[in-house]
Amino acid sequence: MNSQTTSAARSSAAPLQPELTKRKLLVLAWLDRLAPVLAALAVIGVWELICRVFALPNYLLPSPSAIVTSAFALDPGIWLTHTWATLRVSLGGYALAIIIAIPLAVLLANSRLMSRTLYPMLVVIQSTPIVGVAPIIVVLMGAGEMPRIFITFLITFFPIVVSTVTGLMSTPEELKELSRSLGASKAREIRNIQLPFAVPYIFSALRISITLAIIGAVVAEFVAAEKGLGFFIAFSTSFLRIPQAFAALIVLVTLSLLLFQVIALVQRWLFPWSLPKESR
Incomplete structure (x- = not known):
């Protein structure tokens, strides 16, 4: 009974493995494409934050x-x-x-x-x-x-x-x-x-x-x-x-x-x- 349950679990998990791999590859592909955009947005966000926190005047460094x-x-x-x-x-x-x-x-x-x-x-x-x-x-x-x-x-x-x-x-x-x-x-x-x-x-x-x-x-x-x-x-x-x-x-x-x-x-x-x- 134990061996039957184990084999059934393995057979049900087997189709899921390729599906998870495909999703992982898709996520990695999208991250690769969006990496430059995300990096640019991060730089802009840090820039805006610095200008606001330190109250920098516009004639020095505008936000x-x-x-x-x-x-x-x-x-x-x-x-x-x-x-x-x-x-x-x-x-x-x-x-x-x-x-x-x-x-x-x-x-x-x-x-x-x-x-x-x-x-x-x-x-x-x-x-x-x-x-x-x-x-x-x-x-x-x-x-x-x-x-x-x-x-x-x-x-x-x-x-x-x-x-x-x-x-x-x-x-x-x-x-x-x-x-x-x-x-x-x-x-x-x-x-x-x-x-x-x-x-x-x-x-x-x-x-x-x-x-x-x-x-x-x-x-x-x-x-x-x-x-x-x-x-x-x-x-x-x-x-x-x-x-x-x-x-x-x-x-x-x-x-x-x-x-x-x-x-x-x-x-x-x-x-x-x-x-x-x-x-x-």
Whole structure:
């Protein structure tokens, strides 16, 4: 009787075990997805608590609730105007960097003379502090959007060149020799062999550079601008409207993250084969 009861209990518990495992895996999967959100909410909660407990004034460290209140206190048209101004400059400089950097990278990767001649100059340009050069660029190019676009271009240009050259140089030498033995032209070798190998490197640089484009636009707006989120931050801090400055900073971070995700989606849609297997 005892053995029958034990076997019956085991048989009834056996189906429950896989069910519990499935639930556990589901909970762990949801925790994995929600971990960044929960961490961000925890940081915001601690921030709010510190500001309230220590009664910190807004001009030193505004609380998240004060930042949200100040953001909604402004006309949405003001936010749209400044955000669009920054986005326009960022995308303009970013597009110019792509148009110039990728063909230049192809030239550097396939010409030893050009690489030895131009690469040191590119390193010098990248090593020059843009914040120090920005006022000179504004004086040389005058007022308007062109100097801001050019400053953004300078900041975003170098990573694209370096990553693209690295990707092109990573093409296996045997594939190049095979294309030459089949009589393929140099242009065809670059288009059909080298560039596909460079696609993961190019998109890696594009994701980095789109965030740098936002930084470049803000730096340019600090120097000379009448609108834009960088200008708005400088204007707000000059009048000690720190919650508004924090709100503009949050908009900048959000904009940068959204553009980063757009580039990632473009790669996923157009070049899914270039992604790691676990990311497809």
